[in-house]
Amino acid sequence: MKKPVSDLTLRRFPKYIQFLKTLQKRGEKYTSASEIARRLGVHHTQVRKDLALTGVRGIPKVGHKVDDLIKAITKFIYWDEISYAFLVGAGHLGTAILHYQGFVKAGFQIVAAFDKNPEKIGKNIASVKIYNIDRFSYFAEKMDVRIGIITTTSEVAQKITDLMVKNGIKAIWNFTPIKLSVPADIIVENVDIYPSLAVLLRKLHELEKASRKK
Amino acid sequence: MKKPVSDLTLRRFPKYIQFLKTLQKRGEKYTSASEIARRLGVHHTQVRKDLALTGVRGIPKVGHKVDDLIKAITKFIYWDEISYAFLVGAGHLGTAILHYQGFVKAGFQIVAAFDKNPEKIGKNIASVKIYNIDRFSYFAEKMDVRIGIITTTSEVAQKITDLMVKNGIKAIWNFTPIKLSVPADIIVENVDIYPSLAVLLRKLHELEKASRKK
DNA sequence: TAGATTGTTAATCGATTAACAATC
DNA sequence: TAGATTGTTAATCGATTAACAATC
Structure with missing residues (x-):
């Protein structure tokens, strides 16, 4: 191998x-x-x-x-093939991701979004329809999608993960700062801004401390 | 040292x-x-x-x-001190960042946002006022802020970087996929989702290729 | 006490960089 | 041809992991 x-x-x-x-x-x-x-x-x-x-x-x-x-x-990196994804959590971050222009060049396409907020359900964001999270299983079976994007709050992230895994999702793109528990054969990619913020603030403050000393 | x-x-x-x-x-x-x-x-x-x-x-x-x-x-990691920041680019991503709840615990506070879109200027997003980008120098001098967040399009990212550096910004949190050119003493931290997407798609496709072979 | 845990030093592993032969 | 560039093998560097003494 x-x-x-x-x-x-x-x-x-x-x-x-x-x-x-x-x-x-x-x-x-x-x-x-x-x-x-x-x-x-x-x-x-x-x-x-x-x-x-x-x-x-x-x-x-x-x-x-x-x-x-x-x-x-x-x-x-397989950006020449089309990859379909579901997104769960149509809040500010989910909305921003749904609007991303750059996914086209990666062959990446979000085909449906899910939320639990009745005010959002039924609407479109960037031409992607928002469905009730209850209907996730239905769409997962119908559409054979393997990628799930999580842009929910941290509190429900694990529950959504379990739902995704149960419904055939093989790769999870996790935008919450939570460490997700998944079976060994499930791929998890985390996008988290706090590690970056830690590096930025530590470096900036160390730099300023050093320059004050001089 | x-x-x-x-x-x-x-x-x-x-x-x-x-x-x-x-x-x-x-x-x-x-x-x-x-x-x-x-x-x-x-x-x-x-x-x-x-x-x-x-x-x-x-x-x-x-x-x-x-x-x-x-x-x-x-x-x-200096999350016990308050750090002030300016944000440039009040689009979808900028809006999502302005709404982030979690910055409070990092002592991180966005004190002003800038855009060039007249429809946005003067409005508030999550209690942060949007100003015309022309006024960046004015606020930078007045407020003594050292951190700049770039959530603009890639096209203007370098121009905004230069503007920031000229106005005393010491650390740039770059949310565009562009490699920014800065003087050696300026800190740049990049948050980019494409590297993560590359890892996710490559792994998923390799996994599926392997399982088809079996 | 015995065992779980700490914290440090040494070994390993993997990523990056250096050196260099091949070639249009 | 000479020089710039490729691509590979060897050396270095740094991060991670193993081993182990100390201790509440």
Whole structure:
């Protein structure tokens, strides 16, 4: 069995795509691992290793075709296939996610949203209809969706997780700061802003403490 | 000069706080590194090392006082001091962030928001007033704020960054997927959902490929 | 006391970076 | 050709985990 690619590595690919697309927009046909590295602030060897994983081969002295790189990376992280998802929790964050423009380029499509608030049920947000959470099982069976997005409050996140797992969801994109309990074969990806806030505040305060000392 | 704490380490502290607060709510007075480790799925030695950084000392056989741990961690990541921030870009994501309840516990307070959309200017979102982006310099000088949150489109993110840096912002919390260029002494923390989406989709598709093969 | 827990030092593991041969 | 670039193997670095003495 081949060794799975590490999360740390996978997480770099969207940044490569983002930069490559700006090159593409500027009309540049070729780029090099060194240019990508310089621009994104990562080591050029690392860029080479990452690109090698996608199977592309560059040409010495010339570099890589921008279009080919984008295509190879997009395929590698499966952004070339359509992936359907359900979203639960149509609050402010859920609304923001439903409005995200950028999911199109990742082949990512939210096909239904769920909430328990009667005022929201039946309405559309960014062309996605909001259903009563009671109907989750019904839609899950009907639509064969494997990805669930949780943008509820922390309090109900575990309950929603259990509901999702029971209804065939294989991957959960968790936007609450709660650690979810799931069976071993269920994928959980957490998006949490507090770790980032901790890093930001600690660094800022340490910096200011240091500059006061001088 | 003491070695700065690594980002990877800092990012774990909010998870500890989150778990400790659930214990606190349940009325538990004591906990152990082992319990935290088990519950959050990290190694107990790692929890011990992390806690040691904050300066707390546990009691063999007994463990740590929950209240003391929360206090020590909160102080370590400077969530016990008030930090003021400006937010630029009052779209869906900006709105969601302005509504975040959880910032209070981190001492984090958004004191003003900025946008260029005339329909938004003058209104309040979650009690935070929206001003014309033209007035950023004015408020920056008046209020002595050091943190800037960017929730604009990618297109204007660098321009807003430059504006912030010029006006004394020392730490930028960047919610766009753009790599920002800043002077060396400016702190940038990125919150980007695409890396997470890449991990989620790659893992899900690899899993499904593997299960089809069986 | 015995056992559970703490906290530290040493070993391991994996990611990053350095070095270098190959080549258009 | 010379030089820039690729891609790979080896070395380094840092984070995680193992081992273990100390102790309430």
